[in-house]
Amino acid sequence: MNDCKNKIPKLKIALLVVGTRGDVQPFLALALRLQEYGHYVRLATHSQFHGFVKSVGVDFYPLGGDPRIMAECFVRARSILLPRPGDMALQRKQLKAIIESLLPACTQPDPVSGEPFTAQAIIANPPAFGSKDIAEALDVPLHIMFTVPWTPTRAFPHPFTQRAGRPLKKSEKLTAMILEALKKTGQRGIIDPGWGDLGTNVDISDDVFVLSDCPHDWLFPQCYAVVHHGGPGTAAAGVKAGCPTMVVPFCGDQFLWGEIMHHKGVGPAPIPIPHLTVESLSKAITFMLQPQVKSRAMELAESINAEDGVGAAVGAFHRHLPTPFSDQDPSANLLHY
Known part of the structure; x- marks a missing residue:
């Protein structure tokens, strides 16, 4: 070398x-x-x-x-x-x-x-x-x-041609939905406010923690599963950490990464933000809690980390x-x- x-x-x-x-x-x-x-x-x-x-x-x-x-x-x-x-x-x-x-x-x-x-x-x-x-x-x-894949291919549409339709639910409503889904599935959670100001101006229970601007490569290995918008950097961090992943896309390449997660068996089908409900989020969390999904996520992490x-x-x-x-x-x- x-x-x-x-x-x-x-x-x-x-x-x-x-x-x-x-x-x-x-x-x-x-x-x-x-x-x-x-x-x-x-x-x-x-x-x-x-x-x-x-x-x-x-x-x-x-x-x-x-x-x-x-x-x-x-x-x-x-x-x-x-x-x-x-x-x-x-x-x-x-x-x-x-x-x-x-x-x-x-x-x-x-x-x-x-x-x-x-x-x-x-x-x-x-x-x-x-x-x-x-x-x-x-x-x-x-x-x-x-x-992001940038050269023409027949395998999938250009990643930047897709969009979710009319959203975003205000931050308070989306936060309430997250809290209810966590309660329904009996899980603790960490909420990153992000640019959507999640977890702000809302009463948060003791088993949910709001954490801003935290490095994903430190945080995700301490989590069982992750839910995010599907940006390539965030998606890669979740995969490398061996976390089952649910993607809630709103535009661009986020749809592609969500479909890849689902195809690999490490997460549910992506749910565009306009279609996200307490019920759909609860079902997605339950899916990610399955031992076989976690096992596939760990296998994928091992493969990715070897590259x-x-x-x-x-x-x-x-x-x-x-x-x-x-x-x-x-x-x-x-x-x-």
Whole structure:
């Protein structure tokens, strides 16, 4: 492995990531692995994640756009591809801020230390609109990576074409439904308020705990089962923890992950948020409490944990790099695109 690392040119790499924490976290793992190969990595994402990125030793650069505003537009429209007419101007403003921040993220010095930076390669997720244009302008290689299937397939519809229909139930009503389902099934529960403000302004019983912004990789291994919206990061954390999983999707790829959980036998069929009731939630919890479901979840966790997804992503990046210049060239560590 060390010989392989020595043969790979050391590059300045810009990771351009647009999205929520669940989108950012996998790229943070990718950044850390790339640094092991001697690359200088800058993770450019929304300012909300500055502390999250810096806390693990990866350089940060702020991108425009507010992931919460964008997500709220998706929730209102119940679609990632088709915003409501009333949100069009707001979404255009968000996209403009993102696009205008991409070139500085690849060319500007570190905003704190002032250390110069010019990307020699770019890795971006698809919502980082404009990354292809930046790569062409800088004449550097670009590798698109995502946590969601993005290439055409006949196996399932494009994940971002589905939506649940008109929801969201107000937070108080949804919280009351959760509490009643837990009581009906005789279970204790942990409620993460999230962006839906669950568990707020409601009387909570002693066997239910409200916990905000808790790392899933710490929390889920201490739970028997999980119920969530079905984002890829949250879904992966539940699977790795060996938790039976119920998905309550409202738009985008959440439906796909819910169907996969059900197909694998580790959870009930997904229940879109408009169809969620005390009865349907109670039945889903009862399903997940079955020993055979827990057993399948543990088997899937063992299989997932044996994989090295980050290593596969790094390997794909290195395999697709263009041929370096000759060793005699003074720019030998640069890559010709």
